[in-house]
Amino acid sequence: MVTPVNEFSPACAPRTFRVREDAAPHTLLGSVVGMDMDYPQDNIEYYTSGGPPHFAVDRLSGEVYLLGPLDYEQQRVYRLTVLLIDHGQDQNPNCHRSGSCTITIEVEDVNDHAPECEPPFQELTIYVPLGRSVEVTKVSCWIPQEPQRLAFSYSIMGGNSQNRFILQGAVLVHSDLVLGPFWPDQPNTYELLICVADAGPSTPHLSTTATIVVHLVPWKASTEATSIHRTTVPSIMTPMLETDTEAFWQPQPWFVVVLTATGALLLLALGWLLGRLLQG
Incomplete structure (x- = not known):
């Protein structure tokens, strides 16, 4: 029986991601690919070590997501240190090795200011x-x-x-x-x-x-x-906004129906009264 020993430290290659400055939160920027030669291979968890709060790394997949808004005019390049920690590769469950790599995130300019x-x-x-x-x-x-x-x-x-x-x-x-x-x-x-x-x-x-x-x-x-x-x-004119309010009366539909019915009943009553007068 061969006893497992954690011999190798995990590692990942530096990568560069590009993101538009108007990208929405939770936008996927890319993935960090970690490698570990111990058995089981690539049994790694990902963490961020300090760095800007605009980004986050999924602990299991290594996917890098955008968390906050970006502004090309304020900062164009971010560098994020990703920490890799292996687990389950040694007889001692508390024995871990770690590694890290740097991810560069470049912000792409988007026209968001009018002349x-x-x-x-x-x-x-x-x-x-x-x-x-x-x-x-x-x-x-x-x-x-x-x-x-x-x-x-x-x-x-x-x-x-x-x-x-x-x-x-x-x-x-x-x-x-x-x-x-x-x-x-x-x-x-x-x-x-x-x-x-x-x-x-x-x-x-x-x-x-x-x-x-x-x-x-x-x-x-x-x-x-x-x-x-x-x-x-020299201009002494300033833009002015002139508002003209015109009052008008617009009855509700039910009022129009009631008024029509009332007018019809009134005409019937006048016709009946005129007929009685002629008979008299």
């Missing part, structure tokens, strides 16, 4: 000569939580009547080439809504809206050389 524009509201007055294009302003946007992300797309979503404004990247330009003979004689005001969306590889693509109020003043040609004047007016 912010400074200022979000602009009010400008420009003097535009006939036959020339004028640069109005430049839309300045970024993502404070991710300053390295600078790829944005810009589009005019509203207020661009007769297509008098175009965007050249982040630069808003007034061009009279599309006006033809319809050159305005009086100043006009345009409230442009500029949609700014991030255009990087991360998804989903989030967006924000910047408002630019442009007071357009036609500049007539004269014998003297004309120059382009631009005045930036």
Whole structure:
């Protein structure tokens, strides 16, 4: 009879797991594979030795699960030490050997912050000569939580009547080439809504809206050389939410039925009374 003796310590190979920062709790990241040459082979239990509380290891299977929320902007790499303990491989039930390995968990970036524009509201007055294009302003946007992300797309979503404004990247330009003979004689005001969306590889693509109020003043040609004047007016306008409440009366269905039945009975009673009067 050969007496079992625990001779070998369990071991596992270092591994690297990747997880999206928006992964839900209890997401399976992968498995730690432990090995033990004692009989019965691979009779191992798994534990975490310290490390971040965001992760847990199943004691019997070695599967690594996510427990808490992740944020790529705060921490991108975690290292988790997994402790392996063998059991039932020695004549002495209290004789155990242990080993460990390090698991690296890399957090993948997910786009979860919309761009912010400074200022979000602009009010400008420009003097535009006939036959020339004028640069109005430049839309300045970024993502404070991710300053390295600078790829944005810009589009005019509203207020661009007769297509008098175009965007050249982040630069808003007034061009009279599309006006033809319809050159305005009086100043006009345009409230442009500029949609700014991030255009990087991360998804989903989030967006924000910047408002630019442009007071357009036609500049007539004269014998003297004309120059382009631009005045930036500090905005004192703030977004307002106006609520209009209109009261109306909507009876319950049972009331309509009762009212109809009552009206029918009233008509029958009037008809009977009129018939009695005619007979009299």
